Amino acid sequence: MPASPSAATGADPTDRLRNFVRRLARPLDFASRDAYAHLTTVKNLGSFVSAQVVKALAEAVYSPQVEGELLALRQLFADFHAKLAPAEQKRRLEQARAILARLANVEVTGADVTHCTEKRNGHPEESPLSPGPSTSTRIELCALPIRFAKGVGPKRTMALERLGVNTVEDALWFLPWRYEDRSVVTPIRRLRPGQRVTVCGTVIAASLTRIPHRRLTVLNVTLADSTGRLHAVFFNQAYLEEVLVPGVRAMLLGRVQIGRKSWAGLQLDVEQYELLEKEGDVPLHVGRIVPIYHETKGWTSRHMRVLIKSLLDQYAAAMPDILPEPVRRRVNLPRMAEAIQEVHFPSPGTDPVALERGTTPARRRLAFEELFVLQLALGSRQRSVKEEIKGIRFDTGTPLLGRLRAALPFSLTPAQERVIADIKRDMASPRPMNRLIQGDVGCGKTVVALHALVMACGSGYQAALMAPTEILAEQHYLTLRGLLQELGLKPVLLKSGGRTKARIATLQAIASGEAQIVIGTHALIQKEVRFANLGLAVIDEQHKFGVLQRKTLLDKGYHPDVLVLTATPIPRTLAMTVYGDLDVSVIDTLPPGRKPVCTWLFTESQRRRAYRIVRDEIEAGRQAYIVYPLVEESEKIDLQAAIQGMERLQAGEFRDWRIGLLHGRLSTDEKERAMAAFKAGELHILVATTVIEVGVDVPNATVMVIEHAERFGLAQLHQLRGRVGRGGQQSYCLLITSGRSSAPSSEARRRLEALVQSNDGFVIAEEDLNIRGPGEFFGVRQWGTPEFRAASLIRDADLLQRARQEAFALLEQDPHLAKPEHHALRAAMLRRWQTKLELGSIS
Numbered sequence: 001m002p003a004s005p006s007a008a009t010g011a012d013p014t015d016r017l018r019n020f021v022r023r024l025a026r027p028l029d030f031a032s033r034d035a036y037a038h039l040t041t042v043k044n045l046g047s048f049v050s051a052q053v054v055k056a057l058a059e060a061v062y063s064p065q066v067e068g069e070l071l072a073l074r075q076l077f078a079d080f081h082a083k084l085a086p087a088e089q090k091r092r093l094e095q096a097r098a099i100l101a102r103l104a105n106v107e108v109t110g111a112d113v114t115h116c117t118e119k120r121n122g123h124p125e126e127s128p129l130s131p132g133p134s135t136s137t138r139i140e141l142c143a144l145p146i147r148f149a150k151g152v153g154p155k156r157t158m159a160l161e162r163l164g165v166n167t168v169e170d171a172l173w174f175l176p177w178r179y180e181d182r183s184v185v186t187p188i189r190r191l192r193p194g195q196r197v198t199v200c201g202t203v204i205a206a207s208l209t210r211i212p213h214r215r216l217t218v219l220n221v222t223l224a225d226s227t228g229r230l231h232a233v234f235f236n237q238a239y240l241e242e243v244l245v246p247g248v249r250a251m252l253l254g255r256v257q258i259g260r261k262s263w264a265g266l267q268l269d270v271e272q273y274e275l276l277e278k279e280g281d282v283p284l285h286v287g288r289i290v291p292i293y294h295e296t297k298g299w300t301s302r303h304m305r306v307l308i309k310s311l312l313d314q315y316a317a318a319m320p321d322i323l324p325e326p327v328r329r330r331v332n333l334p335r336m337a338e339a340i341q342e343v344h345f346p347s348p349g350t351d352p353v354a355l356e357r358g359t360t361p362a363r364r365r366l367a368f369e370e371l372f373v374l375q376l377a378l379g380s381r382q383r384s385v386k387e388e389i390k391g392i393r394f395d396t397g398t399p400l401l402g403r404l405r406a407a408l409p410f411s412l413t414p415a416q417e418r419v420i421a422d423i424k425r426d427m428a429s430p431r432p433m434n435r436l437i438q439g440d441v442g443c444g445k446t447v448v449a450l451h452a453l454v455m456a457c458g459s460g461y462q463a464a465l466m467a468p469t470e471i472l473a474e475q476h477y478l479t480l481r482g483l484l485q486e487l488g489l490k491p492v493l494l495k496s497g498g499r500t501k502a503r504i505a506t507l508q509a510i511a512s513g514e515a516q517i518v519i520g521t522h523a524l525i526q527k528e529v530r531f532a533n534l535g536l537a538v539i540d541e542q543h544k545f546g547v548l549q550r551k552t553l554l555d556k557g558y559h560p561d562v563l564v565l566t567a568t569p570i571p572r573t574l575a576m577t578v579y580g581d582l583d584v585s586v587i588d589t590l591p592p593g594r595k596p597v598c599t600w601l602f603t604e605s606q607r608r609r610a611y612r613i614v615r616d617e618i619e620a621g622r623q624a625y626i627v628y629p630l631v632e633e634s635e636k637i638d639l640q641a642a643i644q645g646m647e648r649l650q651a652g653e654f655r656d657w658r659i660g661l662l663h664g665r666l667s668t669d670e671k672e673r674a675m676a677a678f679k680a681g682e683l684h685i686l687v688a689t690t691v692i693e694v695g696v697d698v699p700n701a702t703v704m705v706i707e708h709a710e711r712f713g714l715a716q717l718h719q720l721r722g723r724v725g726r727g728g729q730q731s732y733c734l735l736i737t738s739g740r741s742s743a744p745s746s747e748a749r750r751r752l753e754a755l756v757q758s759n760d761g762f763v764i765a766e767e768d769l770n771i772r773g774p775g776e777f778f779g780v781r782q783w784g785t786p787e788f789r790a791a792s793l794i795r796d797a798d799l800l801q802r803a804r805q806e807a808f809a810l811l812e813q814d815p816h817l818a819k820p821e822h823h824a825l826r827a828a829m830l831r832r833w834q835t836k837l838e839l840g841s842i843s
């Protein structure tokens with residue numbers, strides 16, 4: 001007989017389970033006896049079974065198998081009541097008895113069971129909280145539906161589910177969005193009108209008044225402490241009449257008012273109350289630093305506090321510490337059990353500033369765990385991609401490269417050379433390349449990608465270059481066609497659209513392998529396009545797509561190297577999160593001779609001054625863009641604005657010059673003609689909607705006027721501005737804020753000022769992230785910016801970095817998290833990220 005756990009609680013675990021089975025079997029047997037004749041006389045079977053199961057689970061932690069049976073048992077009776085069809089009732093009873101029969105035969109060994117009571121009193125050095133073999137025998141809080149929690153009925157379950165709380169784990173991770181320090185209790189004699197205070201005392205008298213015509217009930221309570229008496233008023237809480245009876249001790253929070261009616265002195269309009277039943281009761285809602293939670297109909301902050309308190313009492317001590325102990329120590333974070341307690345109910349004296357900013361050790365502990373798990377997932381995915389063998393070693397010594405160099409009209413910058421070397425290394429290796437090239441607008445990413453394309457073709461493979469818009473695809477085609485043909489390569493442009501003769505011919509050329517470089521939009525990896533032997537996929541301006549579904553490529557049977565180009569200057573913290581599984585190369589310098597674009601802000605009344613600059617530039621032989629916003633909801637109206645704007649300018653201010661119009665509604669031919677004319681210098685001014693946001697490359701254009709600049713996002717403005725300043729000339733970006741509506745909002749103003757202040761895309765992106773917050777940063781959710789419950793990408797940037805280091809180091813030691821002490825961590829990682837990150841191959 002093992003002396004250990006049973007000694008502490010006085011019962012052998014096997015016996016304990018047997019007793020439980022016996023207790024349950026009695027009413028079930030009775031209900032089933034005599035062909036279920038007694039079924040109708042058995043009352044409250046559901047709550048009885050439920051209470052017994054909860055008791056059993058609370059007393060000890062059994063093996064997952066046993067606990068699974070217990071929970072299944074409870075589930076059977078969760079909605080067991082008279083309304084259930086008799087046949088269904090019988091079926092469930094049969095199942096329940098089968099479960100009990102199985103449980104009656106289980107031998108619970110000492111290793112199978114951990115006593116909760118012992119856990120709480122356990123010695124720290126052998127704490128069951130440290131990762132170890134006991135991990136697998138803990139209750140899985142993530143598998144424990146919230147409806148099993150005490151006091152959570154079906155209605156409340158629904159309210160909680162609206163808040164995204166489905167399990168006990170969800171509830172414990174439902175963190176306060178702010179705290180209120182109600183810990184200072186003010187003696188009644190010291191109250192002053194206007195103060196918001198907490199008082200504590202004994203109820204002397206209480207009376208209820210109804211004011212029917214105003215649908216109001218007022219409960220008047222007299223509260224006394226050792227310094228005096230106070231009149232406290234509760235509105236529309238008639239039920240409290242039975243609670244706040246004379247003699248009850250209570251804490252009240254509210255605002256002090258000058259007394260109304262004939263009452264002398266002051267009155268407290270009560271917002272929150274709490275009963276103190278026993279001496280030494282720790283209050284939840286007043287008299288402490290109180291957590292404030294987001295609410296929903298039928299579920300208040302107060303409900304949440306009660307629920308969380310009871311869950312903490314029940315489970316906090318058993319919360320799994322999935323962070324490896326050495327990591328936790330190195331990063332200097334508290335244990336989970338302590339952190340989860342503190343984050344909900346901060347100890348007295350917790351630094352209020354840290355609470356407000358979300359930087360308490362408890363909060364950081366939770367945030368770190370989230371970031372660490374994410375980085376593990378990203379790291380694992382990166383490894384799994386690396387383990388995938390493509391079997392292609394590209395010939396990075398192809399003579400085509402030399403010929404490309406010779407054909408380029410400029411020499412490459414050191415940053416470009418460095419990145420090309422990274423790509424060469426990737427392409428020479430048999431593992432697939434999965435690399436992101438990050439570089440500000442105009443830094444010359446295209447020519448870098450061109451090297452990769454040429455290497456792929458030089459090795460006998462096809463390569464695809466995908467752009468976010470047709471315009472940009474066409475641009476690439478037009479700029480690259482000459483060079484590629486000079487090298488003896490055949491590029492094709494695959495446009496979207498029907499089954500025209502030309503398109504069918506192009507598709508055939510791709511399928512036969514005759515077309516070596518295929519340029520198009522993202523649609524290139526759609527169904528109908530078949531490649532003969534795709535070896536490389538380059539994706540330009542990734543921010544328009546959402547994270548590349550590598551799987552889409554693999555599913556089509558391709559194992560190409562992938563190169564992603566992005567001009568969206570993603571802040572480091574986000575890049576690490578969103579692109580955490582890609583290798584990243586950065587082009588951090590612009591080609592020589594570029595001058596920073598001068599950016600100025602004009603109001604409507606200063607418009608003439610902006611036009612003056614445009615005029616000067618055109619007279620000096622340069623060209624100009626005038627850009628109108630295009631907001632999807634009102635595409636037509638904006639289009640009108642652009643067209644009318646152009647007509648007005650053509651008739652007035654700029655009548656001496658040729659003006660072209662470019663917008664998304666034009667046919668491809670019309671767009672191409674407008675672009676070509678502008679590029680050739682036949683047009684002085686191009687009036688455009690945001691279709692020119694990316695990729696358009698006309699170095700002679702030196703001035704851009706942006707109308708309604710306040711309507712654009714910061715990243716978008718920066719992209720637009722990147723269309724000028726591409727040659728050696730000084731260029732200008734003139735932002736006009738429209739006068740019709742009132743002054744731009746302060747947020748818009750902050751955006752525009754950030755743009756005026758800096759030309760550095762990374763600075764701008766950080767600022768954008770700060771202004772907008774990460775959720776909105778990319779406009780669309782398709783980015784899959786992860787949602788965190790405790791972490792914030794802005795506030796916890798330092799933690800993210802740390803989490804990444806630690807996670808990647810851990811994967812070095814234990815690439816598949818196969819060691820027993822990492823099992824819980826691995827399970828958490830898969831649970832959270834498996835589907836989102838397509839971790840299929842590592843599960």
Ligand code: ADP
Nearest residue numbers: 410411412413441442443444445446447591697
């Ligand atoms: P982005 O990185 O924004 O895609 P592009 O590849 O379109 O930038 O390059 C912007 C402009 O800079 C193009 O006109 C390109 O020909 C030119 N360019 C690229 N690299 C160099 C270089 N090393 N020296 C001079 N001009 C360059």
Ligand code: MG
Nearest residue numbers: 445446540695
């Ligand atoms: Mg580009």
